[in-house]
Amino acid sequence: MAAAVLAAAFLFAALPLPSPPLALPADSSRPTARGSFHIHTSRSDGSGSTDDVAGAAARAGLNFIILTDHGDGMRKPDAPQYRAGVLVIDAVELSTDAGHYIAIGLAQAPYPLRGEARDVVADVRRLGGFGVVAHPDSSKPSLRWRDWDADFDAMEWLNADTEWRDERRGLLVRALLRYPFRPAETLASLLDRPDATLTRWDALTERRPVVVLAGADAHARAGWMDDDANGYRGWFVKIPSYEASFRTFAMRVTLDRPLGTDAAADARLVIDALRRGAVYTAVDAIASPATLEFTAVSRTLTVRTNASSGGTIVLRKDGRILAQQPLPALTIEAPGEGTYRVEVYLDAAPGNPPIPWIVSNPVYLRSDGWGSPSPVDLRPPTITRSMQGGPWHTEKDDGSTAQVRQDNYPTGPVELTFRLAGGDRTVQYTALGIGVGKALTERRHLAFAARASRPMRISVQARQPQSGDRWQRSIYLDSESRDIIVPFDEMTPVGSGPPFNPALADTLLFVVDTTNTAPGTEGSFTIENLRVER
Ligand SMILES: [Zn+2]
Numbered sequence: 001m002a003a004a005v006l007a008a009a010f011l012f013a014a015l016p017l018p019s020p021p022l023a024l025p026a027d028s029s030r031p032t033a034r035g036s037f038h039i040h041t042s043r044s045d046g047s048g049s050t051d052d053v054a055g056a057a058a059r060a061g062l063n064f065i066i067l068t069d070h071g072d073g074m075r076k077p078d079a080p081q082y083r084a085g086v087l088v089i090d091a092v093e094l095s096t097d098a099g100h101y102i103a104i105g106l107a108q109a110p111y112p113l114r115g116e117a118r119d120v121v122a123d124v125r126r127l128g129g130f131g132v133v134a135h136p137d138s139s140k141p142s143l144r145w146r147d148w149d150a151d152f153d154a155m156e157w158l159n160a161d162t163e164w165r166d167e168r169r170g171l172l173v174r175a176l177l178r179y180p181f182r183p184a185e186t187l188a189s190l191l192d193r194p195d196a197t198l199t200r201w202d203a204l205t206e207r208r209p210v211v212v213l214a215g216a217d218a219h220a221r222a223g224w225m226d227d228d229a230n231g232y233r234g235w236f237v238k239i240p241s242y243e244a245s246f247r248t249f250a251m252r253v254t255l256d257r258p259l260g261t262d263a264a265a266d267a268r269l270v271i272d273a274l275r276r277g278a279v280y281t282a283v284d285a286i287a288s289p290a291t292l293e294f295t296a297v298s299r300t301l302t303v304r305t306n307a308s309s310g311g312t313i314v315l316r317k318d319g320r321i322l323a324q325q326p327l328p329a330l331t332i333e334a335p336g337e338g339t340y341r342v343e344v345y346l347d348a349a350p351g352n353p354p355i356p357w358i359v360s361n362p363v364y365l366r367s368d369g370w371g372s373p374s375p376v377d378l379r380p381p382t383i384t385r386s387m388q389g390g391p392w393h394t395e396k397d398d399g400s401t402a403q404v405r406q407d408n409y410p411t412g413p414v415e416l417t418f419r420l421a422g423g424d425r426t427v428q429y430t431a432l433g434i435g436v437g438k439a440l441t442e443r444r445h446l447a448f449a450a451r452a453s454r455p456m457r458i459s460v461q462a463r464q465p466q467s468g469d470r471w472q473r474s475i476y477l478d479s480e481s482r483d484i485i486v487p488f489d490e491m492t493p494v495g496s497g498p499p500f501n502p503a504l505a506d507t508l509l510f511v512v513d514t515t516n517t518a519p520g521t522e523g524s525f526t527i528e529n530l531r532v533e534r
Pocket residue numbers: 093100134135143
C-alpha cells in the first residue's frame with residue numbers, strides 16, 4: 001500500500017497533470033445548444049443506459065445528446081425525449097461495405113440498409129435521414145471509410161476513438177495514470193489535429209457542401225473485446241466515462257430559438273441546424289465556454305470568439321490558409337468564390353500537430369448551382385435497342401420460387417413473382433434473367449422502367465458466359481414506377497474481378513438483393529421497356 005502511494009506520488013511528480021481548462025467569459029448573443037454526438041449505450045457496445053448517459057450529459061452541461069447504437073435501419077428510432085433536462089435524440093450507426101455510416105432523423109426503413117455504401121447513403125437520404133461518415137480515418141482498417149465518391153451528407157472531422165488508437169502505448173499508460181485526477185483534460189491531451197481527415201474534407205468541399213461533426217464515439221468501456229463483436233461480452237472498465245468524454249469536446253449548434261420543452265420540435269431544430277452546417281466543435285477541456293461567430297455579409301467575412309488573447313484565428317479558403325490573426329477577431333474581404341472555414345488555436349492546446357480549440361463548418365461563397373450533383377449525361381441516346389422481348393427466364397436456388405409472366409409479348413411489361421426460401425440466410429437466390437447475346441457491346445447503359453410490390457433493392461447484374469463472373473449495380477424499387485438508368489461504368493464486380501466489359505457479357509439478371517431482403521420474403525417486381533443505349 002505504502003509502495004503504491006509512493007509510486008503514485010512519484011508519478012504525480014514526474015508527470016505533471018494537464019492544466020485545467022481556461023475559464024472564459026460566456027457570450028450568448030445567439031441561441032446555441034451544446035451537445036455530443038456518436039454515443040453508444042448498453043443497447044449496443046456501450047456500458048451505460050440512456051439515463052446514465054443523459055445524467056452524465058447533464059453534469060457536463062450539455063443540452064442535447066445523439067445516441068448512435070449499432071444496428072440496422074429496421075429498428076424504429078426512439079422518439080426524441082428530455083431526460084435529466086437533456087434532449088436525447090436517437091440515431092443509428094449502420095455498417096456498410098465501406099465503413100460505418102450514422103443516420104440521424106431516419107424514418108424506420110423497410111429493409112436493413114446494408115451493402116454498398118453508395119446505396120446506403122441514397123437510402124438514408126430517401127428516408128429523410130442525415131448521414132454522417134463515422135471514424136473515416138480509423139487506424140483500424142475495418143473501421144475506415146473506403147468510398148470517398150459516395151454522396152454522404154457529413155463526416156466526422158474528429159473521432160475520439162480514432163484519436164486514442166493512434167497514441168503510443170507509453171502515452172496511453174501515462175494517460176491512464178493521470179485520468180483519475182483530470183479525466184477530460186487527460187483525454188484532450190491525447191488529441192492531435194487530424195490532418196489527413198481535414199485535408200480530405202477540404203478536397204470534398206471544393207466540389208460540394210459536406211458538414212463536419214465531432215464524434216465522441218463514447219462507449220464508457222475499455223477492455224478485452226472486439227469492436228465488432230456481436231455479444232459485447234468480455235472484461236471492461238468504464239473508462240473513459242461518458243461524463244469525461246462529454247467534458248473533453250462537444251459541438252455547438254446555432255439555433256433560431258433556444259431549446260424548450262417540446263422534445264420532438266427541439267430535435268427537429270437541432271437536426272436542421274446540423275444539416276445546414278450551423279455547427280462548430282470546441283475542445284472544452286482546453287478552454288470553456290467556447291463561442292464562435294463566423295459570418296459573411298456579402299463578401300465581408302467576420303470571425304469572433306469569446307477568448308480575448310493567447311491564441312490565433314486561422315481562416316482557410318479551399319483548405320489553404322488565407323489569413324491568420326491573433327484573438328479575438330478577424331475581418332477580411334473574401335478574395336473570391338470559395339469555401340471558407342475557421343480554426344481557432346489556443347497557445348495552451350495539446351497535440352502534435354496541435355488540436356484546434358474550435359473548428360467551424362464552412363461558409364460557401366459559391367455561384368448558383370455549385371455543388372449540385374454532376375448531372376447524368378442528358379444527351380438523348382443516339383442508339384437505342386429494345387430488349388423487352390426477351391427471351392426471359394428465371395434463376396433460383398432449389399428452395400425458392402420464381403415465376404415470370406409477360407402479357408402482350410414482345411413489348412409488354414415482364415413480371416417476376418418470387419418467394420425466397422425461409423430459414424437461415426444461406427444460398428437463397430431468385431432472379432429474372434434475359435439472354436442478350438452481344439447486345440451490350442459498345443453500349444453505354446441500360447434503361448428501363450420498374451416497380452415492385454414493396455420497397456426493395458434489386459441487383460442488376462451482367463454475367464459473362466465462360467467464367468460466370470458477374471458485375472452489378474443495386475437499384476431501389478417500390479410500388480411507384482420509375483425510370484432507371486444503369487450506366488455500365490457504375491457496375492462493379494460481384495466479389496472480386498476486373499472492371500466490367502459489356503462486350504463479354506451475354507446475360508442480364510435482375511436479382512432480389514438478399515443483403516436487404518429477408519429469407520421467406522415474397523413479392524414481385526416488373527420491368528418495362530428494357531433497352532440498351534449509347
Ligand atoms: Zn463505428
